Amino acid sequence: MRQTYNDPNALVDGAAPRPRGARPSAGPTMVMQAYDHLLTALMTLQIAPGERIAIDQVARRLNISQTPIREALSQLEAEKMVCKVPNIGYRASPQMTRDEVRDLYTLRQLIEPYAAARAAEAITEEAIDVLRTIDRDMSSVVDGDSSAYPRFAEADDRLHRLIATLSGNRLIAETVERLHAHLNIFRVLYRTNAPTEAAAEHRIIIDALVARDSGAAERAVLEHLERSQQRMDSVLAENEEAAPA
Ligand SMILES: [Zn+2]
Known part of the structure; x- marks a missing residue:
């Protein structure tokens, strides 16, 4: 069986509203850490094309809040590596045809x-x-x-x-x-x-x-x-x- 980045038992976040003011704003270092982590996982296919990215899991894995992860994801979205799907959250971009x-x-x-x-x-x-x-x-x-x-x-x-x-x-x-x-x-x-x-x-x-x-x-x-x-x-x-x- 193909190993995936996300634990299939934990695909439950996504539509959760972004906490406003609940956490300190993300520092640039944490955003960079989240960006590097996600980019490597996307580039090396640990997150497969089209696979959903569970933000809460990434946060737990890196032991940081969700805010820098969301910032990193919007950067990756600008670079066309991920896409945002309404009510679902972020997915790895599908493979080019x-x-x-x-x-x-x-x-x-x-x-x-x-x-x-x-x-x-x-x-x-x-x-x-x-x-x-x-x-x-x-x-x-x-x-x-x-x-x-x-x-x-x-x-x-x-x-x-x-x-x-x-x-x-x-x-x-x-x-x-x-x-x-x-x-x-x-x-x-x-x-x-x-x-x-x-x-x-x-x-x-x-x-x-x-x-x-x-x-x-x-x-x-x-x-x-x-x-x-x-x-x-x-x-x-x-x-x-x-x-x-
Ligand atoms: Zn070249």
Whole structure:
């Protein structure tokens, strides 16, 4: 039987009204603790796609009040990792469908290679320093360390957003930012060796940007997105086969 994050015997909170003024307001540290805990559980599929998140249980597990957990959940909702269902509470977002994945990558492949070419032309020393930091963060994520796993997705997010910003096209930067795709992509890829493969592809992108080679940057981003799409599609195809008819 699949182990779930929530104890099925305790799925009773959810619609409970938020206590007003009953507890001290949540400090940023507790919100961060709750956020990190929930993000790791979502990314490593301890909370499965679509599964309900029992706030009272998370509170007990972390030994903190429900307020910082609700704040963390609304942050995760903005990042499309969870969704709020009226009268039920929060659920982990459902897994992306193959059609949604195809549409997402079609859009990204149209705009991100172009953005990388413009970024390579416009790159500054300051941006090169940021790229090196991102590269270091990605290499430091140890395979199999579930608490480090979300950090890889966050570094991926930073890299793709930086390239979009450096393109100098504000609409491209806003579009890439609004996709909030990276956490959900790596959630799907948790049981694969995606971080190792993606880190190698990112290194080629970063090298091309640092060399100010716009053609190489454009090709490297396109190739990375095509491979990432293939990784996603093979996981989703496997899931479809595994699902009962
Ligand atoms: Zn990437």
